[in-house]
Amino acid sequence: MIVFALFVSTVFAVLTRDDPKEQIAFGARLFGGFIGAGVLIGWLLYPLPL
Amino acid sequence: MRAAAAQRTQTSSLTYLLCAVAWFVPGAGHLWLGRRQKGIVFLVALTLMFVFGLWLEGRLFPFDMEQPLVALSAIADLGVGCPYFIARLMGVGRGDVVAITYEYGNTFIIAAGLLNMLVVLDVFDIAKGRK
Numbered sequence: 001m002i003v004f005a006l007f008v009s010t011v012f013a014v015l016t017r018d019d020p021k022e023q024i025a026f027g028a029r030l031f032g033g034f035i036g037a038g039v040l041i042g043w044l045l046y047p048l049p050l
Numbered sequence: 051m052r053a054a055a056a057q058r059t060q061t062s063s064l065t066y067l068l069c070a071v072a073w074f075v076p077g078a079g080h081l082w083l084g085r086r087q088k089g090i091v092f093l094v095a096l097t098l099m100f101v102f103g104l105w106l107e108g109r110l111f112p113f114d115m116e117q118p119l120v121a122l123s124a125i126a127d128l129g130v131g132c133p134y135f136i137a138r139l140m141g142v143g144r145g146d147v148v149a150i151t152y153e154y155g156n157t158f159i160i161a162a163g164l165l166n167m168l169v170v171l172d173v174f175d176i177a178k179g180r181k
Contacts, residue, residue, distance in 0.1 A: 004158065007099045011165045014091045015172055 005034035065177040072173040074131040076166045079173030092169050099162040100133045108155025109145020110137060123156070129163030 013027030072079025077093030080086075111123040128134055137143045143159070146152060175181045 003102065004154075004161070007095055007102075007158075008161060008165070010091065010095050011169075014088050014095075015168060020087070 001038050002035065005031050005038070009034060065174060068177050069170050069174050072170045073129070073166065076131060076133075076169060079170065080176075083173065083176050085176070092166075096130060096162050096166050096169070097133055099158050099165070100130050100137075103155045103158030103160075103162060104137060104142050106151040106155030106158060107146040107149035108143065108152065108157075108159045109147075110134065110143030110159065111156075123160055126160040126163040129167045130159075131166060134163070 009027045009030035012030055013023045017023040017026050068079050068082060071082060075093070076096035077089040077091070079089070080092060081089030110127050111120050113124045114120045145155070149155075172181070
């Protein structure tokens with residue numbers, strides 16, 4: 001999940017921003033969002049049976 | 051150089067050629083338009099993502115029109131361009147359905163193809179002078 005989030009956030013950040021500083025800031029936010037959402041959804045689904 | 055290349059509006063046939071090149075080699079369209087940093091990032095990231103998916107026992111789906119989701123996955127796989135054909139020629143991407151990483155591998159391969167399609171659309175916009 002972390003590797004996937006890293007790849008996707010890198011491509012999206014470079015695709016949507018032109019300035020390198022903006023790319024890094026946006027990419028970091030996107031990466032954090034992916035990881036945070038993944039952990040949150042995993043935590044919410046934890047009580048559910050398989 | 052980059053600004054001059056980006057601001058230049060391409061002719062229609064050149065735009066489609068650019069899109070074809072951008073599809074076939076991830077990042078090549080941006081490199082052609084003088085956006086070297088973006089081109090190199092796309093080339094490295096999308097190719098690595100595709101290879102990572104194959105390494106995780108992902109499958110290159112066949113064009114099976116009787117199974118619409120499989121056919122859609124095949125179209126997404128094809129989106130990555132040249133690496134797809136190289137993988138096919140090398141005989142990799144058969145996918146091991148019992149491997150624990152099988153679905154992860156599929157996700158990487160499909161996402162790489164779909165992201166490359168977005169990159170092609172970006173090249174189209176740049177070539178048309180919209181960006």
